[in-house]
Amino acid sequence: MTKLLIHLFVRNSEKLDDPEVRRSYGRFAGIVGIITNFILFIAKIIAGTIANSIAVTADAMNNLTDFASSIITLVGFRMASKPADREHPYGHARFEYISGLIVSLLICVVGFEFARDSVHKILSPEKTDFSLLATLILGLSILLKLWQSLFYRKVGKLTNSETLMAASADSRSDVITTSVVLVGALITRFTGYNLDGYMGTAVAVLIMITGYRLIRQTSDPLLGAAPSHVLVDDIYRTITQKEGIIGVHDLTVHDYGPGGCFASVHCEVPAERDILESHDLIDNIEKEFLSEKGIHLVIHMDPIITDDARTNELKKQVEALLDTISPEITMHDFRVVWGPTHSNLVFDICVPFGFSMKDDELVEVVSDKIHKLNSTYYAAITVDHDYVPKS
The missing domain is CATH 3.30.70.1350 (Cation efflux protein, cytoplasmic domain)
Structure with a gap:
């Protein structure tokens, strides 16, 4: 289904290196999130009101947070696509990481608020009445959230988007939290034991744990996380395969967001070789990295005596x-x-x-x-x- 939707709503979807296509993916993912999360929020708030359940209401508000997160995702992709300017010569692509961090913080705030309300309901329990309608809504929402998680993950991998991968993890967590609420509702309905406050607390804790993990995940690129082994090995392998390169060292990589990778490295060349030939080799390597890998590479040439x-x-x-x-x-x-x-x-x-x-x-x-x-x-x-x- 995800492939069909991408084919229908993302023009030239196969051209993933095109910044405009990537923005189209981001807009599409944001719109899908806005629609599905708003539907889930309305359905669950009705179910929570009918059942007088803090756990279902907490789950509904979690979906409202996801609704707001989808709007932030949409805005984040739009802001990240702005071209470089005098104040931001490396572009605005890191705004995507900032939007992911905002999403993570919202998740933590919602979790804390409902943890407080759930503990209050444990201390002062109120009667709940889970109807067949409320139970059915929870079951259908689990299926919709599961599809949403798979959708975000696929689009996130295609576009190499930290924000969408964070949204996928959040949706996967929502599947677990709604399942916990559903199990609690069934136990309450068939045994008479009121577990609503406890289930609400469990949901809130899971929400906060997810938020904390996402904060770490989305803040790493902003703090300057080390590049992946795959990228480093590819850079070393590509350079050292060139005839006339003796060694490579002092590699640094700076990530300014998708499409904004800047790197520098020192390359050892034979000192006895004509310096113009070595310089031409260095220039060609830099051009190759930009055209084929999208990496702005600057190489410092180190002449080494070999004879x-x-x-x-x-x-x-x-x-x-x-x-x-x-x-x-x-x-x-x-x-x-x-x-x-x-x-x-x-x-x-x-x-x-x-x-x-x-x-x-x-x-x-x-x-x-x-x-x-x-x-x-x-x-x-x-x-x-x-x-x-x-x-």
């Missing part, structure tokens, strides 16, 4: 030395300034965040071990940290 046997042998010794300290340490940009009385070894080492040694301590340990290799060796070391997951 000096003495330097290459010393580099191997230093790499082995670093491995004795920790296999997590990597080295790059190694060069040696040879002199008649002493030689300077200049290089960078990279360690992960949370490494067992502080930077100054690590530099001191490595320098001492290098000096022990040869008393005429002195190290000039720069410590870097991994900003991406290990390839």
Whole structure:
């Protein structure tokens, strides 16, 4: 059914790289959410009023929050599609993350409000009367919410949208909460035990848990979460396959929302190669990343001496030395300034965040071990940290 709806209402739906098509998906998902959630809210508020049930009313208000969330999703996609301007040179795509965060906060607020009301009803219980109509409405709403979750997930994956994936998780949670309410209603109807306040509390707690998880999920991109292993491995693999690239290091990736990926990396090239040839290679790699992957990549070129046997042998010794300290340490940009009385070894080492040694301590340990290799060796070391997951 979802495929049919997409085919009917999203023009050129197969062109997912087209920003206008992606906006059409967002508008379509927002409209579907507005219609279905409003229907659920009206149906459940009627059922809750008839049954005098705080649990059903809480579930209805949860759908009203989803209705508001769908409007926010619609506005979020519209705002995220605005082009870059002087105040926002990287575009507005992160507004989509902000809208997802707003949705998550609304979910938490609704959960807290109904937790308070449900506890009050436990302390001061009121008679409930679950009719066949109320039970039927809850059962149908479960089926509609399940379809809604699958719909959001499919469209979210197609468009790589954090907001829609958050909406899918919220809908999936609603399936659980409404099922809890339905079970409580059946128990109340057939046993006479009034579990309405308890069921309302359970619904409220589940809503708040969902909201908390979604806050973490939607705030990570805003805080600057590490890029995925898939993206990092693809970048490394694409670059290192090029003839004339010796090594890659110091990769950083900044996510400004869908379609707004900016990255920088250092590429080692043979120092003996014509600099214009290496520069042309770097330019071609940058153009390829933008045209084929949509990544704005900036490459810093590091010339490396490869035809000096003495330097290459010393580099191997230093790499082995670093491995004795920790296999997590990597080295790059190694060069040696040879002199008649002493030689300077200049290089960078990279360690992960949370490494067992502080930077100054690590530099001191490595320098001492290098000096022990040869008393005429002195190290000039720069410590870097991994900003991406290990390839």
